[in-house]
Amino acid sequence: MSTVDSATLLIDGPWEHRFVAANGARFHVALAGPDERDAPLVVLLHGIPEFWWAWRHQVPALADAGYRVAAMDVRGTGGSDKPPVGYDVPTLAADVAGVIQSLGAASAVVVGTGTGGEIAWAMAGLHPRHTRAVAALGAPHPLDTRGSLRAAIRPAAAKRLAFIQLPSFPERALTQGDLVSRLLHEWGGTPDWISADDEAVYRSAAQVPFAAHSQMEQLRWIVRSMPRPDGRRYHAALASTRPLPVLQLHGGRDGIRPAAHAALSSQTAALVGPGYRFELLSQAGHFLPEEAPDQVTDLLLSWLREVAPID
DSSP states (O other): OOOOOGGGGOOOSSSEEEEEEETTEEEEEEEESOSOTTSOEEEEEOOTTOOGGGGTTHHHHHHHTTOEEEEEOOTTSTTSOOOSSOOSHHHHHHHHHHHHHHTTOSOEEEEEETHHHHHHHHHHHHOGGGEEEEEEESOOOHHHHHHTHHHHSOHHHHHHHHHHTSSSHHHHHHHTSSHHHHHHHHHSSSTTSSOHHHHHHHHHHHTSTTHHHHHHHHHHHHHHTTTSHHHHHHHHHHTTOOOOOEEEEEETTOSSSOGGGTSOOHHHHHHHOSOEEEEEETTOOSOHHHHSHHHHHHHHHHHHHHHSOOO
């Protein structure tokens, strides 16, 4: 099987591809919007099995509205570095905080979907100085997931996550088998939500050397850290989150996270504070920026005008 060069994932569009140094590594961002560093920065974080391109519908719209937008390839994906370690959420959040500073901003609105949403929640707890507001799409608060794991994950998705804990087999299924397609179709709102061409892009992204292992390591850490000391330290840090504006979007047909258990519990709502807004996209699944692009864009823009108004 031939491998894919990550340069093929630098897809042309109304954005600039830039590489920035942060947290001891190099990260790719698709950057759009005003060059002025006083324009509010919005950092977009993809989930699994995606890369920055998951935000292709939102980047130009947010930039046209006057925001400086950076769709980031998280550690281990797309054009970003793929070191052998560092796929725990605290390190991934430190990467984002470093990218914000490397782009010349003191803070940013951090928007994440899927596992990117978990990183966005972590930014509020671990890097509040660099986090202006948080939007989490298809990503219930990690403390709520920890408190009711059985209810927070659909049974079929739990079986898929259990398979991912195995060594080597999931990576092989991503690069040589059909695991990318299965994740997209099983977790999406309808089996045919994604086109064959778009699905092929994500299959190619998984074949970039070391990308498959990196993405599986992210999911392994989220599951395995639950009972471990590093996981307990992470959740303790989240429990001291200061209140800040939060937008949470969730798909009514999310194939991994049931909508009934998506909104904040009373305990986590007390952490987030009064600036919390929850929206259910009833016909969409887990991959909201692509399954409901116009709806997500409109909701983000209306919320951004409140939490990060353009001067």
